[in-house]
Amino acid sequence: MQEKLSLAEAFKEAAFQLPAHGKRNVQVLKEVFEQIEGHLDSDIYGTGKVIEDFQANMAEVLGKEAAVFFPSGTMAQQIALRLWCDRKGLNQVAYHPLCHLEIHEEDGLKQLHHIESVLLADKNRLITLEDVQGMPEEVACLLLELPQREIGGQLPEYSELEAISAYCREKGIYLHLDGARLFEVLPYYQKSAAEVCALFDSVYISVYKGIGGIAGAVLAGTADFTAESKVWKRRHGGDLISLYPYIIPADFYFKQRVHKMEKYYEEAKALAALYNQCHAVTTLPLEPVSNMFHVHVSLPKTVVEDVLIDLYQATGIGLTSYVREVDEFSSYYEVSIGDNYSGVPQDKLQSLFVRLNERLQQASS
Numbered sequence: 001m002q003e004k005l006s007l008a009e010a011f012k013e014a015a016f017q018l019p020a021h022g023k024r025n026v027q028v029l030k031e032v033f034e035q036i037e038g039h040l041d042s043d044i045y046g047t048g049k050v051i052e053d054f055q056a057n058m059a060e061v062l063g064k065e066a067a068v069f070f071p072s073g074t075m076a077q078q079i080a081l082r083l084w085c086d087r088k089g090l091n092q093v094a095y096h097p098l099c100h101l102e103i104h105e106e107d108g109l110k111q112l113h114h115i116e117s118v119l120l121a122d123k124n125r126l127i128t129l130e131d132v133q134g135m136p137e138e139v140a141c142l143l144l145e146l147p148q149r150e151i152g153g154q155l156p157e158y159s160e161l162e163a164i165s166a167y168c169r170e171k172g173i174y175l176h177l178d179g180a181r182l183f184e185v186l187p188y189y190q191k192s193a194a195e196v197c198a199l200f201d202s203v204y205i206s207v208y209k210g211i212g213g214i215a216g217a218v219l220a221g222t223a224d225f226t227a228e229s230k231v232w233k234r235r236h237g238g239d240l241i242s243l244y245p246y247i248i249p250a251d252f253y254f255k256q257r258v259h260k261m262e263k264y265y266e267e268a269k270a271l272a273a274l275y276n277q278c279h280a281v282t283t284l285p286l287e288p289v290s291n292m293f294h295v296h297v298s299l300p301k302t303v304v305e306d307v308l309i310d311l312y313q314a315t316g317i318g319l320t321s322y323v324r325e326v327d328e329f330s331s332y333y334e335v336s337i338g339d340n341y342s343g344v345p346q347d348k349l350q351s352l353f354v355r356l357n358e359r360l361q362q363a364s365s
Contacts, residue, residue, distance in 0.1 A: 014318030063194025152284030207250035
């Protein structure tokens, strides 16, 4: 008897995969480098046309004096917070309880830089101006993540963001933007990247999440701030002899996708509406504010996995490669819309959600 596929295996075998831009395989690189002249010189330890041009372009897009390419966002953000703490002479920063630095980096900020964190707001909601005004301790820097990924990609209203920025400047608190998905939130705010970044002293963006590059990040701010960040980049071992295998795809896919964020956003709203018509399903947010949202199902993880595996095999469309447990009665997964979505025939998609609703009703009975 054939062994039953796991959810990840069933997703991989599906003819259509709904989220993201496509498979992370060698073709992602080949598509880029087939169009690049072989005589293009590499960067060398952070210098050279290929890296300097990219950094200058990103600084202009983000409305900052300068920008630095880092091999990882983890490195870039720890360094940004270290620099602000050094300037204030205060080793304490504030951020959301589900901030990447708090839950995904093995206490790197604390262990490597001896910086302590003040956690603001309940983990299930956004940081507000009231939270910032009521901070129990003095901090050198406040980090805000736009969107707040771990709670479905929620966003504060722009007026709230402006008020927090103004308060931080009044009180001499540096404000740093975790903008890993910054470009994805611009359609909701109806602002340019530079307009949003003007509210912050420093900003980090990912070049592989919504943009779809291979790996890497950009840290932007004033010229003196970024110059200092390069020193720490060397200290962290991030000043590789050459970073062009990451920079060239980042530049290529940025130019290809940055103008599609409005399209991804509208598609995310359409997809969330389909989910919310299904039994036992609610999206968070109910209507997405970017190209991402969470799908919450009032059924156990194992039940949802079995439903999805059968659905993939019946329709050839994969919705997610994983499901996470909330508790013994409920589960969730994340959806992030990219190039893949428009490749799925709409009639097949509508049929899939009719089947999903039916299967969830059966599983609940």
